[in-house]
Amino acid sequence: MNIAKKVFYTLSSVWIMYIFLGSLPYKFSGHEHTQNIFGTIGDWMMDIFPRFIGQGFVDYGAYIIGWAELVVSLVLLAGIIGIFMKKAYAEKMFAFGWLGASLIMLGAVFFHLFTPLGIEVNGDGGSLFRAAVSILILGSVMFKIYFFCGKCCKK
Helix, strand or coil, rough: CHHHHHHHHHHHHHHHHHHHHHHHHHHCCHHHHHHHHHHHHHHHHHHCCHHHHHHHHHHHHHHHHHHHHHHHHHHHHHHCCCHCCCCCCCCHHHHHHHHHHHHHHHHHHHHHHHHCCCCCCCCCCHHHHHHHHHHHHHHHHHHHHHHHHHHHHHH
């Protein structure tokens, strides 16, 4: 892998990890902003699905999403370490990490746009939404580059 590709893969992964890991203390500590977010979505879910699903999201959603973001961050870290150690698995780790990040943020963007949560949450000026959109786009583009271009560019 050439140096430009290593830098691009690393920087894109570091951005995702920065956002995901930075939110973990809020998700795992029961912070009031996190409770507001998952409570708003859970209350909305209770109007559509059986009550236990919405209540489960209120009670455990932050932990589940937090763990998913932690796993994705560790997978991306394995990719970063792997490319600098010239390991064959490195690019696959990036691909799984980018796909995972995109799927998590697809859910986040959905909840921002189609539930009472809205784009601006807790007076943040929309920064949480913009971060979710940036990771959704970045992860999707990087996965497509790896999956579709990575195979043909190696020939």
